[in-house]
Amino acid sequence: MKYRVLSILRVLGLIVYLLFAVFPLVWIILTSIKPINEVYSFPIKYLPSRISFDAYRYLFSFARFQVYFKNSFLVATVSALFSTSFSLMSGYVLSRFQFKLKHFLLLTLFFVQMLPTYLLMIPQFTMFSKLKLTNTLLSIVIIYTGFGAAFGAIMARAFFKSLPKEIEEAAWIDGCSRFEALLKVVLPVFLPNVGAIFSFCFVNSWNEVFTAVLFIHSDHKMTVPVALYSFVSKAGIQWNVMAAGIVVALLPTVLVFAIAQRYIIQGLTQGALKG
């Protein structure tokens, strides 16, 4: 009897949390496909009487979101590619070799995690303006690659540590060089983890707003978060358009997360905690 009550409570708790977690996203999607007069109707209409893509049409023509989306995609993809390759290299060395500075380098990696983007954006801005690189997508790509490589290295190291050395050693015995063993034996097993690191870096770069707002001034160089930021201060933006903009900003990361979440979670819990 007691057991039964408990399991009912458990199911109830899980359902309540599910609704709580999903409801905001559902609501913003609903808002973005409502005809404008139903967005501001009173009393509130929960479901649209008809589905309208006006907001998205406005967003991708008049508000030029196709440009911002392309910029964001470019910046996030390029920086994630670089930071993933860098972090795989350093993660491998940090997991397989013993050397003098290792402890210090690991501490540096963890320390750097504590420094958020906004805290360093002023000195970065002065540095990049000396190089005449402010207001370029290249500048934020470099910065995001730096942030991604540091975190990625921690994740990569944790992944490599969980991978038995014997797999590699067996390949060496079969006559593979260290590099060949990596490429032919380790990499195929490791591919999901590479995907996890890549998506983690991609998501972080896609979401970054404060550095981008400070660095990017030209309209045609804006990323999606910068465009949303400028929306807020623009008068007369309707909430269905705003909602559509939010959906465009969120959906790619939701998709990436849906694909890679299992591996990301594995990497995170291994990297930070050892139970």
Place this chain on the structure above:
Amino acid sequence: MLLPTFALIFFINLYPLVRGGVISFQRLTVFTLNRPRFIGFENYRTLITDPNFWNIILNTVVWIFFSVLFQLVFGFILALLLVKPFKGRGLYMGVVFYPWALSGFAIGLLWSWILNGQFGILNDILIKLHLIKQPISFLSDPRFAMFSVIMINVWYGIPFFAIMLLAALQSVPKELYEAAQIDGATMWHRLVRITIPCIKPAITSTVLLRIIWVMNFPDIIYGTTRGGPAGATNILSVQMINIVYYQNNFGKASALGIIITGVLLAFSVAYLIVAEKGAFEL
């Protein structure tokens, strides 16, 4: 092999950190980028003597404390609900953990629509449930603003705690529970005597990590109130960004950045000490 990562870290993180320290002693604005002037502790003095400064500190403490507390409590409950496998658990986790990957800034914008004083759905629901009579201006009423942004942050942070604590819960040896069962221990006893002591290291290090992270998380507040109304939700990180964006005063903002870094360092050292004691392996 190590060079690209650590050269970048030096160029993007470590050198700017030092450079920020130098700028904090300068008069430097976006218009005088090439003509910095050393002014000693002037920036720090203006910051600390600002009558709002201690209010911002207090707000930061409130923001961190209640955000982390409720994230921990609800995240722990969720982890407990999830620890026993059931059909579709993987799918359930995949769905409810999604906020974790979202842009905090966009989340702030999203919730400011839900909490809208006129057309917000939350007011509508609360009125229909007869819990309130008049709609509440959640984000523009100073009495409710801090509560509202903390609520959003809790929504955002529950998955992180749940993931971390679930991993720890799964590593608690089953024999302990079996032994307790034989001894006739109640649910509550098992929770307090076995579960919590076993995962205490995980709780401590997750909480410390989260304190650092929440302190550094201006995104949600920037998407909703930008520190307003009347400074009610202004925390250190938001204030620093406001000084950069609205006053264009890089020197003063850097001084605040150095103060934040100091606090961060204290917490990081605490975290590393706890971590080295066995909660995780470097």
